[in-house]
Amino acid sequence: MTRLSGNCLCGQVTLSVRGEPIRVGICHCMDCRRESGSAFTFYAIWPAEQFEYSGEISDFQGRCFCPHCGSRVFSVDANEAEVKLGVLSQAPTPLKPSYELWVKRREPWLPPVEGAAQYQEDRVPAGNDGSAGTRY
Numbered sequence: 001m002t003r004l005s006g007n008c009l010c011g012q013v014t015l016s017v018r019g020e021p022i023r024v025g026i027c028h029c030m031d032c033r034r035e036s037g038s039a040f041t042f043y044a045i046w047p048a049e050q051f052e053y054s055g056e057i058s059d060f061q062g063r064c065f066c067p068h069c070g071s072r073v074f075s076v077d078a079n080e081a082e083v084k085l086g087v088l089s090q091a092p093t094p095l096k097p098s099y100e101l102w103v104k105r106r107e108p109w110l111p112p113v114e115g116a117a118q119y120q121e122d123r124v125p126a127g128n129d130g131s132a133g134t135r136y
Contacts, residue, residue, distance in 0.1 A: 006087040008071035013055035017046045023097045029102035039107045042085045051081035
């Protein structure tokens, strides 16, 4: 079984995930741009039971970060864990985005990821009418 691990900038928060992610994406929305300080966020989603972390964390609106160095590392709920892939120890990562969100905010000099689904705004999972759509 595949295991990936990583840590925050200062190393006080560590995390690991087991198995393949449910999905891998890039988001260009204003929230992701602001929280990352970059033009987009690159992340993957795993089932919550395949995710572990250690160390002290703080959070803002469900976004967990290290209170010592400020690195944004993950979000987790009862079902899913979203891991910011820049925290992984392996770089480049073996994971490739299968979709991009909020492409209407993508920088014009940044080409679409080849083969990735493109969503103007949020992703709407198959079978969902959009009324309670899963963003990521």
